[in-house]
Amino acid sequence: MTTAPAQAGWRFRQPSVIPGFGLTLGFSLAYLTLIILIPLSGLIWRSASLGWADFWAIAGDRRTINALEISFGTAFLAAAVNVVFGTLVAWVLVRYRFPGRRIVDAMVDLPFALPTAVAGIALTTLYAPNGWIGKLLMPLGIKVAYTPLGIVVALVFIGLPFVVRTVQPIMEEIDKEVEEAAATLGASRFQIITRVLFPGLAPAIITGFSLAFARGVGEYGSVIFIAGNLPYKSEIAPLLIVIRLEEYNYPAATAIAAIMLALSFVMLLVVNLVQTWSRKRYG
């Protein structure tokens, strides 16, 4: 920005008769800076002042690595489960008519509205060895509560609406004529779904996946009850941050948080690239 505002080519904002630009933008920026930007840069500043040796000692710690693996691994699995079932639920809601459809549709948002701690104790009670579902799985030799599988169950609950709510509006917009055209040209229903419908839905499915995944990586409240929280086995990264904080080990807590932020950022970048690619590929 080397030019003066008065100069013609560059303008900070388009002229408008509507008042209040300075006030609202000023207030918004000040509030954003105070609440979000300063605290977050405090975290970055803290982790940057650790020094490489200390940072790598924390990052290379077996417990940290395992916690990160568990967080990202279970979140990935749960998001994959949600892609399959979330897309199916969206399809049923958009294409089929049945009594109580609106109630089912509203229910999908339950994980957004139900506090995570409530979801956590409810799922743990259901999947505990003597719980309603745990009892049924016990004879099959499947243990859910207090294992990494329990983490996946909690994250499936948390992530479901992200997939359904991103895919659903795109499904509603699908032009039925495209399917009819494919059918008249002799395509089978399976071919229409995989070759005609899926390509159009792919970007939305990828977005839903990444939203569910990102939410799952950071999730804390619903997971800590069902996970069992065994170090190296079922301890998630956000919990390890809390444990380090309770030990007053601020550097470790900060470093783990910084790694999580960096990994999430890389993830979002990859998803954006995949999305651009899929838009180009499927037009």
Place this chain on the structure above:
Amino acid sequence: MADPEIKSYEPYHESRSAAVTESRPAQAVLMAIAFVFLGVFLLLPLIIVFHEALAKGIGAYTQALGEPDARSAIRLTLLVAAISVPLNVVFGISAAWAIAKFEFKGKAFLTTLIDLPFSVSPVISGLVYVLLFGAQGLLGEWLKAHGVQILFAVPGIVLATVFVTFPFVARELIPLMQEQGNGDEEAALSLGANGWQTFWYVTLPNVKWGLLYGVLLCNARAMGEFGAVSVVSGHIRGLTNTMPLHVEILYNEYNAVGAFAVASLLAELALVTLVLKTLLEMRYGAELAATRGH
């Protein structure tokens, strides 16, 4: 949601070619899978909350809710929501006005920044305030010297709650106000209204349902937030425990009835939120359409 175009799909009769919809048995199987999945993952957790809360009868339930610690947790949760929701409403309106009514450089970047708290783990949202205000924090010494208590007290809980609920109102209002354009405001201004009058009598009535929608979601999250608040609260019983934190404490003490009784209040809040949200979408679906998807 149920816009008229979708209705035109409705008659899935023989007149439609079988190839543009699944066969009847396939439909039945897909619906069955979807319902079983939703039943297991959404309905059962909701049912078990009330089942466990009432496991020892209604007497034990009301007694658990009448406990002084439970009552103080309820009071604190209401207080925190009563402070943080209005703060984010003021910010949401202000940000939406700046972003939707004007064209300026860096607008897309600002919109991205507003969504930032959604991509940060709640635990990290709490951690950033501990790093700022804690004993070893950047401002820790100064706060201690001046006797200001932020961490392990109400201000810290409010700050963490404001952080995690930051984007809710803004992200409902921005697309809505962008879609409505500036025509109404320009007309009001040309007729001699001043800025505030234009906002109160023209803009606010235009966006009131979207605003209510955002407030609803913001409030649900504010009252239910666990991770961020857990990090900054210090878990002082009867003093800095919000309802979700109190649920955790009771649950870890194997007081299932107590934990689920408090949890049932939060579940009721969630149900009320969902009902109101659905009613808003049914009534003002077209208006809110731009903001759907979250």
